Amino acid sequence: MNFFTRLFAGGSSVLGVDIGSSAVKIVELSKKGSRAKLETYGELSLGPYAALQIGRATSLEAARLSEALRDILAEAKARSTRCGVAVPLSSSLVRTVEMPALGKELVYAVPLEARKYIPVPIGEVSLEWVALPAEGVSLETPLPGKRLPILIAAIHNDALTKFESVIKASGLESSFYEIEAFSAVRSSAPAEKGxxxxxxxxxxxxxxxxVNGGIIQSTYIVSRGSQDITLSLSTSLGITVNEAEKLKRTAGLVRGAGPEHVEEIISLVLIHIFGEASKAIESFEKKNGVKIQKIIFAGGGALLKDLIPLAGRSFEVSVELANPFSRVESPAFVAEVLRTVGPAFAVAVGAALRRLEED
Ligand SMILES: Nc1ncnc2c1ncn2[C@@H]1O[C@H](COP(=O)(O)OP(=O)(O)OP(=O)(O)O)[C@@H](O)[C@H]1O
Ligand SMILES: [Mg+2]
Incomplete structure (x- = not known):
């Protein structure tokens, strides 16, 4: 297809961009009737751009990030420049607060209330908020004595400025910057309600x-991730970080697939994370009076082989892997690969889906 037919075809493609701490991911989608069609996708580890190993978390300046983004756009042969960008949860804040049902007055009251929850001056963040569905109350009508749950989402302006400069320097044009949590939930919600x-x-x-009723109600971050598995394998087994990373990816939790103690070392890190999740579940259920029905795993760390059996033993509810590409049409021969790598692309697919909806 030449440039002009692409431009005027109406179904020109869009990109979802996920700049994570260890890797940058892109997904390019186009419209096919009412469905989304996969054009291309790609991932590039950031470690090497920070003189670190693959799989390690980095904190790179804008110039290096845009270098990496340009590299993956070229490698994946992405053609669109129109994108939506996911911003890390770590530079954001998501909270639910209960506000008096003041009707339209809330437009002024919510930012004032938000100050209490945001640990930096309110002028340093970009604030968005939305009223959560609640019985008998609405945003429009004031109801004395009643309260309304409000979801507050704030992104640190410094982070926004940084990501804007990364996107611009990469030759892209973003129509939105959204907190990665919203992107991930858009692409990876389970089929069932609850x-x-x-x-x-x-x-x-x-x-x-x-997530309850399709809406994020609260978020938590635990500062332990998949790189801790690698580092733990490296110190416990006396192997290099690169060897440990390889071992993690090839053997994972598959019984007998690696040297002795591998499963044990990997499990220890995960059990810590799962323990934090269990505590968070308990407090969420208590606070909101609802039961969590299911746990869905996304992110590159969820690609660990046999993660699901361990998670199944650790939680009382059902567990599964995210399958974000299931919402996207793709050739049959890549379907298997997409299912396998899918969890890692939950955020990028979610951002691309929103950008596609805007057309
Ligand atoms: N096949 C695999 N098996 C096990 N772990 C893997 C596999 N592939 C990637 N990982 C691990 O997943 C981690 C990266 O996950 P992901 O790409 O979701 O991170 P990120 O988005 O860059 O990080 P963050 O969201 O915390 O900013 C790395 O530590 C990497 O070692
Ligand atoms: Mg990520």
Whole structure:
């Protein structure tokens, strides 16, 4: 297809961009009727851009990040420049607060209330909020004595400025910057209704998103992630970090697939993370009076072989892997690969899906 037919075809493609701590991921989608069609996707480890090993969390400046983004755009042969970008939860804040049902007055009251929860001056964040569904109350009508749950989402302006410069320097144009939690939930919600936990196992951190009625109600970050498995394998077995990373990816938790103690070392890190998840579940259930029905695992850390059996033994509810590409049409021969790598692309697919909806 030449440039002009692509431009005027109406179905020109869009990109979802996920700049994580250990890797940058892109997903390019186009419209095919009412469905999304996969054009291309790709992932690049950031470790080497920070003189670190693959799989390690980094904190790179904008110039290096855009270098990596340009590299993966070229490698994946992405054609679109129109994108949506996911911003790390670590530079954001998501909270539910109960506000008096003041009707339209809330437009002024919520930012004032938000100050109490945001640990930096309110001028340093970009604030968005939405009223959560609640029986008998609405945003429009004031109801004395009644309270309304409000979801507050704030992104640190410094982080926004940084990501804007990364996107611009990469020749892209973003129509939105959204907190990665929202992207992940968009692509990876389970088929069934009910409250669930989406658990994003990243490199340096694990992120928990509690979703009820399709809406995120609270989020947690635990500063332990898949790189801790690698580091633990490296010190416990006396092997290099690169060897440990390879071992983690090839053997995982498959019984007998690696040297002695591998499963034990890997399990220890995960059991710590799962323990934190269990505590978070308990407090969420208590606070909201709902039961979590399911746990869904996303993020590169969820690609660990035989993660699900261990998770199944650790939680009382059913557990499964995210399958974000199931919402996207793709050639049959890549379907298997997409199912395998899918969890790692939950955020990028979610951002791309939102960008596609805007067309
Ligand atoms: N096949 C695999 N088996 C086990 N672990 C893997 C596999 N592939 C990637 N990982 C691990 O997943 C981690 C990266 O996950 P992900 O790509 O979700 O991180 P990120 O988005 O960069 O991090 P964060 O979301 O915390 O910023 C790395 O530590 C990497 O070692
Ligand atoms: Mg991530």
């Amino acid at each position: 409250a669930y936990l989406l658990c994003d196992l990243g490199a340096g951190a694990s992120k928990f998103y509690f």
